[in-house]
Amino acid sequence: MTTLPMADSSVSAPRIEIDAVSKSFDGGRSFAVSNVSFDVKQGSLVALVGGSGSGKTTLLKTINRLVEPDAGEIRIDGAPVGEAEPPMLRRSIGYVFQGIGLFPHMRVAENIAVTLRLLGWQTNDIEARVTEMLEMVDLPRDYARRFPHMLSGGQRQRVGVARAIAARPRIVLMDEPFGALDPVTRDNLGSSYRALHEKLGMTTLMVTHDIQEAALMADRIVVMKDGHILANETPHTLMRGSDDADVAALMEVPRRQAERLSALMTESRPVDA
Amino acid sequence: MPDGDMAGLLSDGQLDALSGAWNLLPTYLTPHIVLCATALTLGLVISLPLAALITDRPWLRRLVLAFASLIQTIPGLALLALFYPLLLALSALAASFLGFSIPALGFLPTLLALTLYAILPILRNGVVGLNGIDSAVVEAAEGVGMTPWQILMRVRAPLATPVIMAGVRTATVWTIGAATLSTPVGQTSLGNYIFTGLQTENWVSVAFGCVAAAGLALVADLFLGLVETGASERNRKRVVVGIAGLALGTLAGLAPLFSARAVTYTIGAKSFSEQYILADLIGDRLRADGVGVTRKDGLGSSIAFRALAHNDIDAYVDYSGTLWRNVMGRTDTPSREVMLREIAGWMKAKYGVTVLGALGFENAYVLAMKGERARTLNITSIADLARVAPELTIGDDLEFLGRPEWTSLKSVYGLSFKRRRSFNPTMMYHAIETGEADVISAYSSDGRIAALDLIALADPKHAIPSYDALILIAPRRAADKRLKRALAPLIGAIPIEAMRHANLMVDRDIDKASPEEAARALAKAVHLQPR
Ligand SMILES: Nc1ncnc2c1ncn2[C@@H]1O[C@H](COP(=O)(O)OP(=O)(O)OP(=O)(O)O)[C@@H](O)[C@H]1O
Ligand SMILES: [Mg+2]
Numbered sequence: 001m002t003t004l005p006m007a008d009s010s011v012s013a014p015r016i017e018i019d020a021v022s023k024s025f026d027g028g029r030s031f032a033v034s035n036v037s038f039d040v041k042q043g044s045l046v047a048l049v050g051g052s053g054s055g056k057t058t059l060l061k062t063i064n065r066l067v068e069p070d071a072g073e074i075r076i077d078g079a080p081v082g083e084a085e086p087p088m089l090r091r092s093i094g095y096v097f098q099g100i101g102l103f104p105h106m107r108v109a110e111n112i113a114v115t116l117r118l119l120g121w122q123t124n125d126i127e128a129r130v131t132e133m134l135e136m137v138d139l140p141r142d143y144a145r146r147f148p149h150m151l152s153g154g155q156r157q158r159v160g161v162a163r164a165i166a167a168r169p170r171i172v173l174m175d176e177p178f179g180a181l182d183p184v185t186r187d188n189l190g191s192s193y194r195a196l197h198e199k200l201g202m203t204t205l206m207v208t209h210d211i212q213e214a215a216l217m218a219d220r221i222v223v224m225k226d227g228h229i230l231a232n233e234t235p236h237t238l239m240r241g242s243d244d245a246d247v248a249a250l251m252e253v254p255r256r257q258a259e260r261l262s263a264l265m266t267e268s269r270p271v272d273a
Numbered sequence: 274m275p276d277g278d279m280a281g282l283l284s285d286g287q288l289d290a291l292s293g294a295w296n297l298l299p300t301y302l303t304p305h306i307v308l309c310a311t312a313l314t315l316g317l318v319i320s321l322p323l324a325a326l327i328t329d330r331p332w333l334r335r336l337v338l339a340f341a342s343l344i345q346t347i348p349g350l351a352l353l354a355l356f357y358p359l360l361l362a363l364s365a366l367a368a369s370f371l372g373f374s375i376p377a378l379g380f381l382p383t384l385l386a387l388t389l390y391a392i393l394p395i396l397r398n399g400v401v402g403l404n405g406i407d408s409a410v411v412e413a414a415e416g417v418g419m420t421p422w423q424i425l426m427r428v429r430a431p432l433a434t435p436v437i438m439a440g441v442r443t444a445t446v447w448t449i450g451a452a453t454l455s456t457p458v459g460q461t462s463l464g465n466y467i468f469t470g471l472q473t474e475n476w477v478s479v480a481f482g483c484v485a486a487a488g489l490a491l492v493a494d495l496f497l498g499l500v501e502t503g504a505s506e507r508n509r510k511r512v513v514v515g516i517a518g519l520a521l522g523t524l525a526g527l528a529p530l531f532s533a534r535a536v537t538y539t540i541g542a543k544s545f546s547e548q549y550i551l552a553d554l555i556g557d558r559l560r561a562d563g564v565g566v567t568r569k570d571g572l573g574s575s576i577a578f579r580a581l582a583h584n585d586i587d588a589y590v591d592y593s594g595t596l597w598r599n600v601m602g603r604t605d606t607p608s609r610e611v612m613l614r615e616i617a618g619w620m621k622a623k624y625g626v627t628v629l630g631a632l633g634f635e636n637a638y639v640l641a642m643k644g645e646r647a648r649t650l651n652i653t654s655i656a657d658l659a660r661v662a663p664e665l666t667i668g669d670d671l672e673f674l675g676r677p678e679w680t681s682l683k684s685v686y687g688l689s690f691k692r693r694r695s696f697n698p699t700m701m702y703h704a705i706e707t708g709e710a711d712v713i714s715a716y717s718s719d720g721r722i723a724a725l726d727l728i729a730l731a732d733p734k735h736a737i738p739s740y741d742a743l744i745l746i747a748p749r750r751a752a753d754k755r756l757k758r759a760l761a762p763l764i765g766a767i768p769i770e771a772m773r774h775a776n777l778m779v780d781r782d783i784d785k786a787s788p789e790e791a792a793r794a795l796a797k798a799v800h801l802q803p804r
Contacts (some may be wrong), residue, residue: 066416091418101413105431105507115417147507163417 013043013201014077014170016063021072022227023058028070032058034227035072045197045204047214049250050224056207057098059224060173063205064093076171091118094164098175098207100156102148108134108159109144115167133162136196137189153180158189165196172197174206178213190217212254215239223247290477294466302485305462306526308455309448309493312384316391316444321437323392324399325425334400341393349390349451356382383455383462390451391444398440402433435505442497449490453482461789463489492522537565538756541577541589546779546788547636547718547772551590551742553792555760558801562759582624584749588756592636594740596620598677606681609739616743625748629757630764634772636718637740638678639729640667643705647728654731658712659686666692668701668710678737679714685736718742718769720777742767762801771798 016039023033033055040046048056061067063074065086074081081089102111112133113126121129134141137158148156157180164172177193178186194217197204208214214221215235223231223238223246231238231247239255242248327333344352360382406429414428453464466482496518503511538559542552556566569586578600580586596616597603607615617628640655652658658665667690673679674693682688690712696704702721704710715722717729717740744763750756775795778786786794 064416066412086415087418087420087423089418090416095416097409097413097416099409101409101416103410103413103428105428118418118423 013203015042016040016171016203016205017075017078018059018063019073019075021059021062021069021074023055023062023067023069031055031227033062033069036224036227036229037072038222038229038232040203040205041219043197043201043203044219045194045206045217047218047221048205048207048224049209049211049214049221050230054224055227056224057175058227060095060175060205060207063171063173064090064095066090066095087118091115091167092169092171094167094169094172094174096160096164096172096174096177100160102156102159102163104148106147107144108139108146108148108151111148111159112144112162112166114163119167129166133166136165136192137162138185154182154185157181158185161189161193168200170200170202172202172204172206174204176207176209179209186213193217211250212257215254223250287477291481294478294481297466298485301461301463301465301482302489303526303528304460305449305452305464305486305489306523308380308383308387308452308460308462309445309489310523312387312391312448312452313441313445315384315388316395316448317441319388320392320396321399324396324403324437325430328400328403338397338400341396344389345393349386349454352386352389356385380460383452383460387448387452387455391448394440394443394447395437396440398436398443399433402436402440403429405436406432431504435501438497438501438504442494442501445493445497446490449486449493453486456787465790493519496522537567538587538750539567539569539585541569541580541586543577543589546791547776548590549788550775550779550791550795551632553789554763554796555588555590555744557792557796558759558763559756562755564755564759578745581745581747582626584747587747587750588629588760589745590632590742591745592740592742593631594637594738596743597738606735606738608735609741612739613741613743620745625751627746627748627751629744629746629760632742632744632763632767632772633765634718634742634767634769635740636716636742636772638673638676638737639715639717639732640682640712641705641715641722641727641729642712644726644728646711647730652730653728654733655682655686655688655736656733658730659688662688662690662712665690665711666694666709667712667714668694668696668704669714670701671695671697673714681736682732685734718772718776720773720775720780723770723773724777724781742772766799766801767795768799771795774798 018036018038018040021033021036022031024031036055036059048059050056058067062069063081065081065084068082103114106114109127109130112130113121116126116129130144131141134144139155139158139162143151143155148159151159157177161174161177164174164177178189181189190213196202206214206218215238218235220232220234221238222229225246230244231242233242238247238251242251323337327337347355403425410428410432411424414424419427452462453467455462456464456468463482463486466478466485470476470478470480470482496515499511499515499518501515503509503513503515540552540556540559542548552568556568559566569580577586577589578591578596581589593609593612593616597612601616601619613628613631620626620628640658642652642658647653650657650661652661667674674695694704694710696710701710701713702725705713705727706725712730713727715727715729721727722729744760746753746756772795775791775798778791778794779788
């Protein structure tokens, strides 16, 4: 049984190796993830992008064994996750669900503390940590006593992020963590997450549909389509263009938007005047 | 209505019936609550783990739910009745291995049937509730690192609680209602109001029983409703109030049991109606005296005395002839008085057993004839019978003609019949009615003697020993004044006619009463004052 140590800035962040992983949900007729290999380097933040149904969530879940791959292997610092006890493995990995997945019968505080409880934290430490987490995701302290159904979609999403990182995991897997947030909060939360990531020495794999967000937050961007990897590059390289038509089209989006925005800003000035 | 001026809505008679019913409430309500609370607790303890176990196994789930639905289609009374033969078989098995038989009537079959009834809605709602949880929530629970057990206890069970509670409410209302059906199988409940009321056409009693059962169900449902809404709205105060209400209500209903806890006497009974009736009669007197009573029923004839001598039971009724022949091993037949005196002395000396006294009737082997025919033939005793016996047919119960009593009768009176026929006991009584037999062997306290207008022929030469019903008291209770004081009024208080009538109430085919009811009727008939 392998229990991964919790984040500690003095210890170097873990490395995730995804090695020839395949997963089919229909007995091999089609593959949600097909022979995918790439590394998430120590301390890096990798964005996973791609169209709907391209296999991003499936791939993410193979890392903490919510999905068992049909072939291939995933290693964390060289140790195959297949040899770890799933509950122990999962307690050491923060996971933000695409559908948020808060427990409806638990208050916000209990939701955030759930992994801490499983890990046997002291009540005092738990309380302090919950307060800290609420601050971090920019939620008022008294929201701790609310139930999830009393929150807005974006607030729920922030609780989901808080729950994932509360136990100071060294690996965080996030499946569209900021999708339901307004642009301002989204930008703020993105930046503070990136800062935390640096500070604590975490390794993060984040699924997002927002190329701009990927480009601004991530060290590398992995592009998926139909279970395959189309590209695995730094944002800088990708923004300069790609041989692959799909990748090129994808990366076109933020650039075109940026151009249109700047055009809008220059054109609109005379109207105001 | 000939008597009773109508004062308001109810006549005097009805007001009497109402206050009578009210006074019986603790007697009927307590066992009702004990029964329902036990059945529901058992139901919960069985169905919740079962629901958790089968919920992830679709095949098993379908099978168990189908079985549970099947039970539900069996009407309550039939279900209770079905347990009777089952427990009889078990009882026989236990008797041959352990020496004691399990009572096939009363608490046990009722509890089993009600538990089965309670399981169904709890199990079904449990499975539905546990299954109906959003798979995303379960996946999230896995994702944060819960083990399957933690997922069950921390996520699935709390989320399923409102649905489960709805099942518990259904089960509670059913159980409280169905428990009224336990009266015909010998378990006291609020159903006693209804069934005795129906028998004696006491409609006030029937209505009282219905209202009491409905009221109990409503109160229980009210508190469970608080628990349910409290659970679904996560309002802890409501849950606590609901549970506290249930607990207090149950305790209040059980209070009579606790107050009677101090002393508990065990009354034994052999396995026939008269014994049950007398044990109930004794039990009622002790209870009225404020002491607790438990029962050991269905004891074998020889086992009963041994149990008493070993202090396993505190009191029971046995018959002088049986003690004389079987326990003391005597073969002579002295007069009744001599026999009683000798038995009392011997019991005390040999076992420390106290013979409190004779109840006043005998349950002996007798020869019986139709009253009309006996008068025509001018027969009042066995001596008279001997004259005409060669012209007559004797019917027995498959047993009598093989017993020493018959040998003794034959030689003392020179009896010989034209024909001998054997019947099962019911058919034997049928035979004497239709004239297929002219004389039958019977027990002198059998109610059918009076009911069929039979007369028991006298035994002037004392060929058969007397079989006086005696109250025996265990050695450890020899100095127990309270016990003796409570039972003393029974001595010499029960004439044979009263006993026959009480036996008939239980033995007849239609309009049967429970031994308990017969005991109450008997106490009333012989004017025993409740203390
Ligand atoms: N449990 C499952 N059973 C069957 N098929 C599944 C299951 N989970 C995913 N799939 C299929 O696998 C493929 C990849 O799904 P996945 O959820 O990984 O896509 P995604 O890239 O996360 O898409 P989105 O951006 O819409 O969230 C899809 O075709 C999906 O229908
Ligand atoms: Mg997805």
